[in-house]
Amino acid sequence: MRQVTVTEHLLTHQSMSASATGRFTSLLNELILSAKIISRSVNKAGLLDVLGGTGEVNVQGEQVQKLDEFANSILIHRMKRAGVLCAMASEENADLIPVPEKFQRGSYMLVFDPLDGSSNIDVNINVGTIFSILKRKDNSDKEVSLSEILQAGVEQVAAGYFLYGPSTMMVYTTGRGVNGFTLDPSVGEFLLSHPNMRIPEDGKIYSVNEGNQMYWDTPTKEIMETFRSKQNKLGKPYSLRYVGSLVADFHRTLLYGGIFLYPMDHKDPNKPSGKLRLMCEASPLSMVAEQAGGLGSDGSGRILDIKPDMLHQRVPLIIGSKNDVQFCIDHYKKAS
Ligand code: AHG
Ligand code: MN
Ligand code: MN
Numbered sequence: 513m514r515q516v517t518v519t520e521h522l523l524t525h526q527s528m529s530a531s532a533t534g535r536f537t538s539l540l541n542e543l544i545l546s547a548k549i550i551s552r553s554v555n556k557a558g559l560l561d562v563l564g565g566t567g568e569v570n571v572q573g574e575q576v577q578k579l580d581e582f583a584n585s586i587l588i589h590r591m592k593r594a595g596v597l598c599a600m601a602s603e604e605n606a607d608l609i610p611v612p613e614k615f616q617r618g619s620y621m622l623v624f625d626p627l628d629g630s631s632n633i634d635v636n637i638n639v640g641t642i643f644s645i646l647k648r649k650d651n652s653d654k655e656v657s658l659s660e661i662l663q664a665g666v667e668q669v670a671a672g673y674f675l676y677g678p679s680t681m682m683v684y685t686t687g688r689g690v691n692g693f694t695l696d697p698s699v700g701e702f703l704l705s706h707p708n709m710r711i712p713e714d715g716k717i718y719s720v721n722e723g724n725q726m727y728w729d730t731p732t733k734e735i736m737e738t739f740r741s742k743q744n745k746l747g748k749p750y751s752l753r754y755v756g757s758l759v760a761d762f763h764r765t766l767l768y769g770g771i772f773l774y775p776m777d778h779k780d781p782n783k784p785s786g787k788l789r790l791m792c793e794a795s796p797l798s799m800v801a802e803q804a805g806g807l808g809s810d811g812s813g814r815i816l817d818i819k820p821d822m823l824h825q826r827v828p829l830i831i832g833s834k835n836d837v838q839f840c841i842d843h844y845k846k847a848s
């Protein structure tokens with residue numbers, strides 16, 4: 513296959529204006545450099561002092577892993593210098609991260625999960641980085657207020673993820689389909705490997721943490737029972753696959769089809785809407801899913817239609833093959 517880089521692909525396949533493409537390319541290139549640095553540390557984690565926890569607890573109430581902290585600091589440091597952002601928000605930071613005046617600023621805003629799947633770092637299982645790109649509505653040069661970044665997923669200019677696995681991949685969309693790029697470490701470039709990714713309309717795999725079963729409500733239990741039994745469109749049980757890293761479980765779902773679910777549960781009274789975050793996990797992956805012909809829902813409507821009230825708002829997430837997600841939406845509707 514001819515080697516097509518991310519930048520070449522963006523410049524030849526996106527309908528952005530030349531200036532927008534230029535600024536957007538700068539943003540992507542800094543994001544890609546950050547991912548290469550994170551990938552290098554993930555690939556040698558056992559040899560570097562990046563395993564284990566920092567002893568800190570983050571705004572999510574989670575034990576911060578050293579690689580969470582490392583990835584977060586790389587992204588914040590690099591993206592402040594991209595020259596095109598006016599603000600950032602990270603899963604690891606309680607508040608909005610403004611871009612200081614001393615740096616050249618632009619109108620893009622970046623929301624990210626610097627390292628997704630932290631519980632898998634120490635056992636050498638795939639982890640990833642998820643990103644969501646928004647635009648400031650007015651082109652004032654005042655400091656960005658929180659309300660300006662609290663935008664529904666439909667407003668995203670672009671979204672995607674990096675997956676640090678047997679190979680390091682970048683999958684993203686600017687609203688004109690989904691394309692996947694694989695890092696060739698020998699040249700240090702992400703090269704087009706999965707053009708125009710489409711998610712099969714029906715799948716044979718469901719992906720959920722069955723260990724939460726006792727905490728689910730009745731309709732959720734009925735949905736999982738349907739996937740486990742012959743009473744589904746396959747006429748036989750779906751296979752269960754669950755990595756525990758959202759990016760890995762989503763990437764498999766994107767390629768093979770099927771459905772990933774992190775429904776609301778009653779395990780933690782502080783997290784009544786489930787564990788996953790709207791702005792740095794559910795929205796970006798739902799944009800990718802919809803652009804690939806799939807669907808992302810909270811069980812009643814589109815994830816992309818949800819306007820966040822808070823930066824770290826959590827949502828139930830049901831995402832994957834359109835018909836499998838629609839089955840869940842219909843079941844919840846019947847049960848309501
Ligand atoms: P993060 O590491 O960014 O905090 O995200 C972890 C999430 C997500 O990657 C995964 O789908 C989910 O946690 C797994 O949660 P459980 O261990 O409760 O199944
Ligand atoms: Mn976390
Ligand atoms: Mn995550």
Ligand code: MN
Nearest residue numbers: 603625627628
């Ligand atoms: Mn994370």
